[in-house]
Amino acid sequence: MDRRAFLGRLALAATFALDTTGFAAALERSSAPQREAWLPPLNEDERRLIDALAEGILPATDTPGARAAKVPEFIALLFDEWMLVEEQQSFRAGLAGLASDCAKTQGRPFDTCTAEQQLSLLERWDREAMSAARDAPRPFFRRFKSLVVTGYYTSQVGEEEELKVQFGAGQDESAGPIMRPPPFTV
Amino acid sequence: MIANKKPPVEYDAIVVGSGITGGWAAKELTERGLKTLVLERGRHMEHGPASYVTEHLPTYAFRYRLLGDRRKYARDYAVQSQSLWINDATEHLWVNDRENPYSTPEGRPFHWFRGHHLGGRSLMWGRQSYRLSNLDFEANAADGHGCDWPIRYGDIAPWYSHVEKFIGVSGEKLGIATSPDGEYQPPMPMNVIERRFADRVNAKFPDRRVTMARAANLTQPLGDRAPCHYCEYCIRGCTPGAYFSSLSSTLPAAQKTGRLTVATDSIVQSVIYDAKRRRAAGVRVLDAKTRATREYRARLVVLCASAFESVRVLFNSATKEFPTGLANSSDALGRYIMDHAPGGLVLGETDGPAIPNYSGGRPIPLHIPRFRNVRERRTDYVRGFQANAGAAPMGWEQGLARPGVGAAFKHSLRQRGRWSLFVIAVGEMLPRADNRLTLDPNLKDAWGIPALHIDVSYGPNEIAMKPDMTATAEEMVRAAGFENVVSLNFPGVPGGTIHEMGGARMGRDPKTSVLNGWNQAHDVPNLLVTDGAAMTSSASANPSLTYMALTARACAHAVDLLKRGEI
Numbered sequence: 001m002d003r004r005a006f007l008g009r010l011a012l013a014a015t016f017a018l019d020t021t022g023f024a025a026a027l028e029r030s031s032a033p034q035r036e037a038w039l040p041p042l043n044e045d046e047r048r049l050i051d052a053l054a055e056g057i058l059p060a061t062d063t064p065g066a067r068a069a070k071v072p073e074f075i076a077l078l079f080d081e082w083m084l085v086e087e088q089q090s091f092r093a094g095l096a097g098l099a100s101d102c103a104k105t106q107g108r109p110f111d112t113c114t115a116e117q118q119l120s121l122l123e124r125w126d127r128e129a130m131s132a133a134r135d136a137p138r139p140f141f142r143r144f145k146s147l148v149v150t151g152y153y154t155s156q157v158g159e160e161e162e163l164k165v166q167f168g169a170g171q172d173e174s175a176g177p178i179m180r181p182p183p184f185t186v
Numbered sequence: 187m188i189a190n191k192k193p194p195v196e197y198d199a200i201v202v203g204s205g206i207t208g209g210w211a212a213k214e215l216t217e218r219g220l221k222t223l224v225l226e227r228g229r230h231m232e233h234g235p236a237s238y239v240t241e242h243l244p245t246y247a248f249r250y251r252l253l254g255d256r257r258k259y260a261r262d263y264a265v266q267s268q269s270l271w272i273n274d275a276t277e278h279l280w281v282n283d284r285e286n287p288y289s290t291p292e293g294r295p296f297h298w299f300r301g302h303h304l305g306g307r308s309l310m311w312g313r314q315s316y317r318l319s320n321l322d323f324e325a326n327a328a329d330g331h332g333c334d335w336p337i338r339y340g341d342i343a344p345w346y347s348h349v350e351k352f353i354g355v356s357g358e359k360l361g362i363a364t365s366p367d368g369e370y371q372p373p374m375p376m377n378v379i380e381r382r383f384a385d386r387v388n389a390k391f392p393d394r395r396v397t398m399a400r401a402a403n404l405t406q407p408l409g410d411r412a413p414c415h416y417c418e419y420c421i422r423g424c425t426p427g428a429y430f431s432s433l434s435s436t437l438p439a440a441q442k443t444g445r446l447t448v449a450t451d452s453i454v455q456s457v458i459y460d461a462k463r464r465r466a467a468g469v470r471v472l473d474a475k476t477r478a479t480r481e482y483r484a485r486l487v488v489l490c491a492s493a494f495e496s497v498r499v500l501f502n503s504a505t506k507e508f509p510t511g512l513a514n515s516s517d518a519l520g521r522y523i524m525d526h527a528p529g530g531l532v533l534g535e536t537d538g539p540a541i542p543n544y545s546g547g548r549p550i551p552l553h554i555p556r557f558r559n560v561r562e563r564r565t566d567y568v569r570g571f572q573a574n575a576g577a578a579p580m581g582w583e584q585g586l587a588r589p590g591v592g593a594a595f596k597h598s599l600r601q602r603g604r605w606s607l608f609v610i611a612v613g614e615m616l617p618r619a620d621n622r623l624t625l626d627p628n629l630k631d632a633w634g635i636p637a638l639h640i641d642v643s644y645g646p647n648e649i650a651m652k653p654d655m656t657a658t659a660e661e662m663v664r665a666a667g668f669e670n671v672v673s674l675n676f677p678g679v680p681g682g683t684i685h686e687m688g689g690a691r692m693g694r695d696p697k698t699s700v701l702n703g704w705n706q707a708h709d710v711p712n713l714l715v716t717d718g719a720a721m722t723s724s725a726s727a728n729p730s731l732t733y734m735a736l737t738a739r740a741c742a743h744a745v746d747l748l749k750r751g752e753i
Contacts, residue, residue, distance in 0.1 A: 056591065056592065057591045057592070057595070058595075058596045059592060059593055059596065061593045061596060061597065065596075074251070077249075077250075078250070078253075081250075081255075081257070082250055082253065082255070082256055082257065084256070084257070084260070119591070119592055122591040122592065123591060123592075126589060126590065126591050127589070130589045145585075145591070146586045149582065149585040149586055149599075150251065150253070150586070151251070153582040153585070153599070154245045154246055154251040154252070155246050155251075156244070156246045158582075159244060159245070159246060162596075162600060163543040163581075163582065163600065164542070164543060165543045165544060165545050166542060166543070166544040166545070167242075167417075167544065167545050167546065173377075173541050174539075175377050175378050175379075175538070175539040175541050176375050176376055176377030176378055176380070176381070177374070177375065177377055177416055177547055177548035178377055178541070178547040178548065178577070178578035178579065179377070179380070179547055179548045179550075179551055179552075179576030179577060179578055180418060180547045180576075180578050181576060181578070181606075181608045182312075182551075183269075183270030183271055
């Protein structure tokens with residue numbers, strides 16, 4: 001299991017598992033604060049693709065899916081306001097890569113494919129991403145899926161309807177209270 | 187609750203800082219009859235929802251879902267954002283690094299994490315509260331690192347009791363001399379997986395003891411403070427007062443005496459030294475908002491600004507008589523800086539009971555007091571380390587690393603999965619003269635006050651201890667039967683444990699130490715330093731309880747001296 005998977009097991013550190021290496025590196029480079037040239041917001045095609053990808057990764061089942069949980073909007077927000085320039089560039093490029101792969105193999109945009117075609121593509125992209133070499137840069141699909149997972153399970157829909165989170169009930173459990181690990185300063 | 191009116195100029199005592207020690211100084215001094223002014227550089231905060239603005243908010247209430255406003259952090263919180271404690275819910279508690287710069291030498295980074303507001307880091311602290319023992323107080327004399335502490339456990343034990351009883355500490359009595367028992371409310375419970383870890387380690391390693399952390403989180407009511415309800419949002423503020431902070435406890439107690447004045451947004455630039463009387467006469471203050479300056483006078487000045495800020499004030503108080511810093515005839519000011527050095531993070535997995543998704547949890551970990559170099563003497567390093575541990579079932583975060591997409595993937599994350607146990611050790615750092623603070627001659631903060639240059643690095647003993655910290659944690663996790671044991675070894679940066687201390691060490695000899703056994707500056711007897719700057723060695727235990735006990739003891743003694751006309 002690679003190091004990023006380890007970090008995925010830490011509840012709070014997981015919030016930074018998305019792209020820590022890129023952020024840390026960018027931080028080191030920015031010795032003095034400068035006016036960054038942020039990329040223009042996602043266009044219609046990109047938003048449509050994100051919407052379909054997100055819903056495919058976490059679809060509506062007996063509970064609402066990523067679309068109902070407004071995951072595509074959250075990802076667009078992160079792109080606009082949260083990602084650093086290098087991350088925006090690599091996100092846009094990664095999205096284009098998936099779009100192009102779909103065009104080559106299915107001959108049509110992802111959001112117009114059938115549900116079976118979409119699932120088959122998503123499964124292949126996921127397989128390829130999860131089997132990438134340990135030291136290779138994190139594949140785009142892996143990073144995108146992390147954004148979808150985070151966006152879904154931290155949403156009100158995800159918390160209340162899917163996870164059915166109860167507030168602070170832990171101390172009543174017969175198993176005893178859990179201890180969520182603190183964020184470790186590394 | 188705490189009045190912020192324009193204060194008069196003359197006081198019996200001035201306390202610089204309102205954090206974990208400043209609050210204690212305020213309480214002890216006012217309760218013993220002194221009209222006391224507390225000067226806090228940061229903004230006013232109230233104990234309650236008016237200031238604890240993120241206290242119980244769910245994750246979806248935050249714009250970035252606790253991922254943090256990273257662009258803002260890159261710009262304004264470049265150091266604070268290295269800590270992982272900063273996110274949407276807590277960013278208002280950490281300093282703006284651009285306004286509060288410091289410098290470090292090339293290749294020797296230091297992470298200085300702090301917040302400027304009433305209550306200081308007593309709002310954000312980890313709350314673990316351990317007594318040091320004579321193993322710690324005698325360590326410097328025994329192995330020659332640093333100078334001898336001028337006190338022993340017997341001197342401070344009554345003050346540990348005094349502090350524990352007031353702040354409320356929950357924990358288990360162990361009967362272990364090197365981790366002395368205190369005044370405790372019942373300990374918080376372990377869960378069944380932690381119980382298994384503890385029972386197996388305790389059985390296999392009779393010289394080690396896994397216990398619940400002793401912590402300033404209540405398990406029983408204390409005055410009008412309620413016991414913990416396990417929401418685990420401590421750092422955001424606790425309106426019920428279940429954990430100890432200046433705001434929940436010491437400042438209100440001081441306020442009750444009617445002898446307390448608090449001035450916030452008040453930056454102490456320097457201590458005023460009266461060369462004729464050879465005494466501190468007061469302080470010079472800069473208003474953080476208006477930049478207006480004013481002076482306050484007092485018979486007693488107590489520095490509780492936090493270790494590095496107290497040292498900084500003394501550097502900035504240099505005079506003709508003390509050209510390298512007030513009270514620095516020893517040249518020890520700024521030296522012998524310590525933190526605690528972390529070992530690797532060890533994780534293990536096991537099957538465990540299925541429990542529902544709920545928010546929150548127990549706010550404190552398990553604790554393993556130091557067992558190294560207690561009965562044996564190792565050849566690879568001196569002194570030792572303590573460890574923390576905890577277990578929880580893994581939740582939806584597994585989806586960040588789990589293969590799969592679609593309905594089956596979604597369904598697999600609905601319930602919590604296997605349990606994950608973490609163990610991490612933190613070790614004592616030896617005092618070295620060349621781990622030191624100085625003033626940076628070219629750097630000033632946003633208010634024009636000279637900033638610090640921090641030159642601190644781990645030494646040979648810390649480097650030698652680290653592999654044993656990681657190996658020992660792994661050994662225990664495996665011995666307790668956990669699977670998939672992995673260690674994450676990060677280099678660690680000094681300051682990362684947020685236990686930075688030293689710089690105005692206590693000692694018997696005025697030629698080699700700044701403070702005497704009562705935290706009085708050898709050179710200026712009505713000037714006390716009672717925060718982390720005073721520490722002569724770091725021990726392996728969390729230091730805040732010791733800071734509070736030293737503060738209460740030093741203030742009580744100073745009041746006695748004042749009443750007898752001796753200072």
